[in-house]
Amino acid sequence: MIRYRRPSWRFPALGAMAAASLCMAADWPQFRGPSATGVGSGSRPPIHWDAAKGTNIVWKADIPGLAVSSPIVWGDRVYVTTAISSDPTQKFRIGPYGDTDSATDVSPHQWKVLALDKLTGKILWEQTAHQGVPKTKRHPKSSQASPSPVTNGSVIVAYFGSEGLYAYSTAGKLLWQKDLGIQNAGWFFDPDSEWAAASSPVIYKNSVIVLCDRQKDSFIAAFDLKDGKELWRTARAEIPTWGTPTIVEGKDRAEVVTNGSKAIRGYDADTGKELWTLGPNSEIACTTPVAASGLIFVTAGYPPVQPIYAIRTGSTGSLTLADGKTSSDAIAWSTLRGGSYLPTPIVYGDLFYTLNNNGVLTAYDPKTGSRTYQKRVEADSFVASPVAAAGNLYLASEDGNIFVVKAGPQFELVAKNAIGEPILATPAWADDMLIVRGASHLFAIAERAQ
Amino acid sequence: MRRIALLTLAAAMGLYAWDANEDLLDASRKGDLAAVQALVAKGAALETKTGYGQTPLYLAAMNGREDVVRFLLEKGANPEIHDTFYEASMLDFVLIRKYYGVAKLLIRKLSANPDGVLSSVVRTGDAGLVATFLESGRPTQPALDKAYAAALDGKQPGVAAELKKAGASEPAPAATVDVATLQSYAGTYSSEQLPVAITASVKDGKLYLQATGQSEFAVKPRSATLFEFAPAHMEVEFDTPASFTLRQGGASFHFKKAVTQ
Numbered sequence: 245m246i247r248y249r250r251p252s253w254r255f256p257a258l259g260a261m262a263a264a265s266l267c268m269a270a271d272w273p274q275f276r277g278p279s280a281t282g283v284g285s286g287s288r289p290p291i292h293w294d295a296a297k298g299t300n301i302v303w304k305a306d307i308p309g310l311a312v313s314s315p316i317v318w319g320d321r322v323y324v325t326t327a328i329s330s331d332p333t334q335k336f337r338i339g340p341y342g343d344t345d346s347a348t349d350v351s352p353h354q355w356k357v358l359a360l361d362k363l364t365g366k367i368l369w370e371q372t373a374h375q376g377v378p379k380t381k382r383h384p385k386s387s388q389a390s391p392s393p394v395t396n397g398s399v400i401v402a403y404f405g406s407e408g409l410y411a412y413s414t415a416g417k418l419l420w421q422k423d424l425g426i427q428n429a430g431w432f433f434d435p436d437s438e439w440a441a442a443s444s445p446v447i448y449k450n451s452v453i454v455l456c457d458r459q460k461d462s463f464i465a466a467f468d469l470k471d472g473k474e475l476w477r478t479a480r481a482e483i484p485t486w487g488t489p490t491i492v493e494g495k496d497r498a499e500v501v502t503n504g505s506k507a508i509r510g511y512d513a514d515t516g517k518e519l520w521t522l523g524p525n526s527e528i529a530c531t532t533p534v535a536a537s538g539l540i541f542v543t544a545g546y547p548p549v550q551p552i553y554a555i556r557t558g559s560t561g562s563l564t565l566a567d568g569k570t571s572s573d574a575i576a577w578s579t580l581r582g583g584s585y586l587p588t589p590i591v592y593g594d595l596f597y598t599l600n601n602n603g604v605l606t607a608y609d610p611k612t613g614s615r616t617y618q619k620r621v622e623a624d625s626f627v628a629s630p631v632a633a634a635g636n637l638y639l640a641s642e643d644g645n646i647f648v649v650k651a652g653p654q655f656e657l658v659a660k661n662a663i664g665e666p667i668l669a670t671p672a673w674a675d676d677m678l679i680v681r682g683a684s685h686l687f688a689i690a691e692r693a694q
Numbered sequence: 695m696r697r698i699a700l701l702t703l704a705a706a707m708g709l710y711a712w713d714a715n716e717d718l719l720d721a722s723r724k725g726d727l728a729a730v731q732a733l734v735a736k737g738a739a740l741e742t743k744t745g746y747g748q749t750p751l752y753l754a755a756m757n758g759r760e761d762v763v764r765f766l767l768e769k770g771a772n773p774e775i776h777d778t779f780y781e782a783s784m785l786d787f788v789l790i791r792k793y794y795g796v797a798k799l800l801i802r803k804l805s806a807n808p809d810g811v812l813s814s815v816v817r818t819g820d821a822g823l824v825a826t827f828l829e830s831g832r833p834t835q836p837a838l839d840k841a842y843a844a845a846l847d848g849k850q851p852g853v854a855a856e857l858k859k860a861g862a863s864e865p866a867p868a869a870t871v872d873v874a875t876l877q878s879y880a881g882t883y884s885s886e887q888l889p890v891a892i893t894a895s896v897k898d899g900k901l902y903l904q905a906t907g908q909s910e911f912a913v914k915p916r917s918a919t920l921f922e923f924a925p926a927h928m929e930v931e932f933d934t935p936a937s938f939t940l941r942q943g944g945a946s947f948h949f950k951k952a953v954t955q
Contacts, residue, residue, distance in 0.1 A: 340890070340906055343790065433746055433779065436723065436757060527779065547779075581886055602890055602906045620884065620891055620952065624906060 270675035272317040275392035275444040276629060277673060280490045280532050282590045284633035284673025290689045291636070291648055295663040302677060302688040303365030307358070310334060311389035312627075313444070315681055317674040318397045321368070321414070322360040324686060325402045327353050327378075327388035336683055337384035338642050338666050340601065340625045344431045346381035346438045353378055353388055355404045357412060362674055365688060369416035379406035380428050383439035385627065385668065390442035392488075392670075394452065399469050401452045405429070405441030409454060411472060420472035428459045429484035432505070432527055435459045442486040442530070448498065448513045451475050455502055457485040464489065464502065466516060476516035482506050483527075487588075490533040492540055494557045501533040501540050501555075508533075508542050508553065520574070522563040524549050531584060532629075536591035539576055539610065543598060545585025552589075552598065553578045554613060570613075577613035582606060588629040588670075592637065593651045599630050599639055605649065619655040621647050629670040633678075640667040644682065663687055715742035722750035722766070725759030730766070740771045747778035755784040755800060758793035763800070773803045785811065789818055798826045809837035810944065813927050816841040821852030828860045838862045840924070847914070848925035869915045876901045878935035883949035885940075892940075892949055903930065 276282040293300035309328035316323050331351040358370040378388050391403040399419060400412045405427040411419040431437035443455040451466040457480060465477040480502075487503035491513055498513035505528065507521040526544035534541045540555040555563065559574035570578050587599040596610035603623050607616040623641035631638050632651060636658060639647040644663050650656040665682035672679045677690040718738040721729035730750070734740065741749050751771035754762040767773065776783050785804065788797045797815075801823070804811055808831040815827045833841070842862030845854035854862075876896045883892045890906040901921060904910035913921035919932045928942040936951040 340908075345791075433748075433777070434723070434753075434756065604884065604891070618952075620882070 270317070270673075271319070271397070272315075272672040272674060272679075273396065274316060274394040274446055275314050275488050276532060276588060276631070276670060280446075280488065280534060280588075281536070282534070282588070282629060282631045282670075283592055284631060284675070284678075286633045286673060286676035288676050288691055289633040289636070289673070290676075290678055290691050292659050293661045293689050295661075295687060300689055300692055302363075302690050304688075305360055305365040305367065305686045307681070307684065307686050309354075309356070309389070310336065310387045310683070311681070312336075312387045312442070312668040313389050313681075314392040314670045315672045315679045315686060316393050316395055316400075317362060317672055317679065318395050318414075320362045322362050322365075322672075322674070322679060322686070322688075323393050323395060323400050324358050324360070324681065325356065325389045325391075325393050325404070326358065327355050327404070329353050329388075336387075336666055336668060338625070344434070344437045345384070346430070346436075347384045348381070350377055350381070352376060355389060355402075355407050357393065357400065357402045357410070357416075359400075359414075359416060360686065362677070362688070365686065371412060371416050371418065373402060373404060373410040373418075373421070374407040376407075378440075379426055380430070380440055381438040383430075386440055386442060388440055390440060390486075392444040394445045394447050396447050396469065399452075401445050401447070401469070403441070403443075403445045403454055409445070409452075409467065409472070411452070411469065419470075422467060422472050424454065424456055424465075425461075426458070427456055429457065429486065430459065432483045439484070439486075444488040446489055446491055446500075448491050448500070453489055453491075453500055453513070455485070455487075455489050457482045457504065459484060464500065464511065464516065466513075478511060478516040478518060480504070480509070485528075486530040488532040490535060490540070492533075492535040492557055496558065499540075499557065501535070501542070503529040503531055503533060503542055503544060505529045505544075508555075510540075510559070520559050520561055520563050522553060522555065522575075524551070524564075524580075526550060526583070526585075528585075530586050532588040534589055534591055536596075536610065541589055541591065541596060541610070543583035543589050545583045545600065549580040550583040550585075551578060551580050552583045552608075552613070554596075554610065576611065579613060586627045586629075590630045590632055590637070592632040593635075595651065595653070597630060597637065599626055601626055603639075603641070605637075605639065605655065607653070607655075616653050617655050621649070621657075623647070627668050631671050631673060631678075633673055633676075638671060638678065640671055640680065642666055642668060646671070646678075646680065714738040718742060718750050719744060719748075719753060722759065722762050723753040723757055725754065725757065725762055727759075727761045727765060730754075730762050734766075734769060740766065740769055741775075747775070749775050751775070752777065752784045755793070755796050756787035756791065758788070758791060758796055760793075760795045760799065763796050767799060767803055773800045774806050785814060789814055792818075794818070794820055794823055797823055801827050802830055804831070808833045812837055812841050813943075816844055816850075816853055816857070817925075817927060819848065819850045819853060821850070821856055824853050824856045828856060835861070835863070839865065840927075844924035844927060846924075869917050871901075871915045871918050873899055875918055879932055879938075881936075881951040882953040883938065884952045885947050885949045887947045891952070 309326035311326040355374040359368045393402045409422040427441040430439045462480040462482040466475040492499045500511040510519040526546035528546035529544045554576040563574040584598040589598045595607045603621040606618040625642040628640040637649045648659040669681035680687045718733040751766040812833040842857040843865035900912045932938045940947045
């Protein structure tokens with residue numbers, strides 16, 4: 245293990261501020277970080293590392309169970325969730341394949357939230373939110389703890405699908421819990437093919453917003469962070485989906501943007517009122533909307549269409565394009581081919597990037613949709629979403645490699661680093677430290693201290 | 695007043711029928727034979743459909759509910775249905791999920807597209823299933839011959855024996871293609887229709903293909919531009935040295951060379 249170069253944001257002036265409610269640049273409070281951008285604030289993130297030799301590995305923590313939830317970071321803490329099966333043979337099914345069956349594990353599980361010290365990886369506390377046999381099965385490539393937790397620095401909210409919504413204090417005290425019912429999120433074609441929920445909760449003002457798209461009675465709802473009281477709930481005419489909603493702060497209003505098979509939708513974040521809808525979309529929608537420069541990018545990658553939409557913020561009503569049109573007042577550009585299936589896209593620098601499950605990385609002009617390049621990264625399969633920092637993209641493949649690709653108009657592979665175990669969770673940033681969840685461990689990776 | 699009463703009655707009956715049909719779909723999927731029998735007896739529609747065009751028989755079959763499948767077939771349910779999303783037959787899902795007992799029940803009732811059914815059944819490698827099909831199915835001679843070649847290539851002697859018994863002819867010898875031509879095909883290809891890359895390479899005078907995440911396999915030349923991988927009932931035809939069309943299961947996918955090796 246090596247000593248981690250302490251992050252440079254700890255200026256005395258900032259130290260005096262009320263950090264509990266202020267998301268600092270180094271915090272990564274939710275799935276894909278602040279505003280779900282996937283972009284880290286570090287100026288000197290790691291480029292090369294070797295997990296087997298320990299090179300640039302700050303710490304490596306054993307995390308029991310199976311989970312594809314991302315770690316989150318606030319202050320000096322890293323929070324992760326996990327689901328521990330009592331069947332020790334359970335593992336992820338890695339690689340590309342096309343069948344639809346559920347994993348067969350119906351043994352008792354424990355659903356946990358863990359807090360780790362960011363600098364050492366030491367587990368500071370762990371809480372068991374729930375114990376029992378899972379109420380729905382999981383996809384073989386997914387887990388019973390797929391939604392990432394979210395925090396505002398005071399409250400940590402963990403969502404475990406059918407096993408409920410839990411809020412903890414930073415000291416690990418359970419503040420409240422909610423049963424949101426059975427979240428049978430599975431194959432639209434056969435409800436017995438259960439894949440488990442994966443949409444992560446997000447925080448807006450004093451509320452946590454949860455998207456519950458399932459086989460019947462889908463909804464989106466907001467709960468008071470303080471006590472879990474339901475603030476609003478809006479029914480959704482939706483089948484199961486897995487993307488995380490994104491809060492987009494506009495000039496006059498804040499929108500909750502949701503991916504969805506039947507429609508991509510925007511809601512008023514304060515009331516839950518539906519503001520706009522857009523289709524058509526894939527019958528399976530998994531990615532998270534991404535906002536940048538007044539546009540909201542939404543992709544999906546399953547038949548019958550694999551769209552990319554660049555939606556102007558502040559739109560209202562039906563945004564669905566007339567036949568044959570690819571743009572309108574509300575849609576800056578769109579295409580019905582090329583959308584990514586599982587990895588959420590990223591806007592970084594002057595480009596918009598999609599990463600398909602097969603490793604095809606495509607860069608577009610985010611304003612026009614014109615393609616800058618397309619290149620296949622040599623790995624079998626990607627499910628984790630790209631993140632970026634200090635001029636590079638970080639692409640984590642299922643087989644446990646992280647490809648560092650220079651951001652810009654030409655593809656340039658800078659490095660390929662192995663962590664030695666499968667990666668299905670999207671990595672997180674803590675300033676210059678990359679936090680990677682492998683199948684069994686959490687790795688903190690940073691350039692060696694000088 | 696009487697008209698209103700009749701309309702109300704009609705609406706109520708329509709609602710009941712809808713509920714009964716929904717219940718029949720649900721019971722068929724879950725394999726609840728007693729419920730299926732009761733609902734059919736009460737008049738639920740045998741050919742009612744989900745939003746994706748799945749009938750009660752389709753749902754029972756794709757979930758391996760053999761008793762329900764037998765009952766619905768006896769009642770005259772149509773086994774030829776294709777869904778409206780994947781446009782797949784119920785037999786396709788039954789074979790993927792290896793419900794061979796259900797497959798035998800369906801095969802005995804199928805009459806449309808015997809060549810397609812044979813191709814699907816041979817791909818399972820299950821000689822018993824092939825024998826069941828050949829007892830009632832009437833494939834064309836080219837389909838029989840192709841299936842036989844596939845069984846030989848796939849080293850499935852039991853399946854090959856059944857096909858030979860049914861009159862399959864010995865396959866023609868492979869064509870000879872010079873290495874330079876094969877080498878011109880080498881490279882990595884991608885398609886806008888499928889999220890996979892296919893790499894073509896030449897080893898020991900043979901053309902190999904490898905799809906993303908899958909093992910490589912040698913393809914057999916039928917001509918200088920047409921290659922076949924019989925075990926997967928797949929054909930690859932090069933339009934130019936930089937593009938090919940892949941045909942499988944009645945579908946065609948166009949691939950363009952992205953990287954030259």
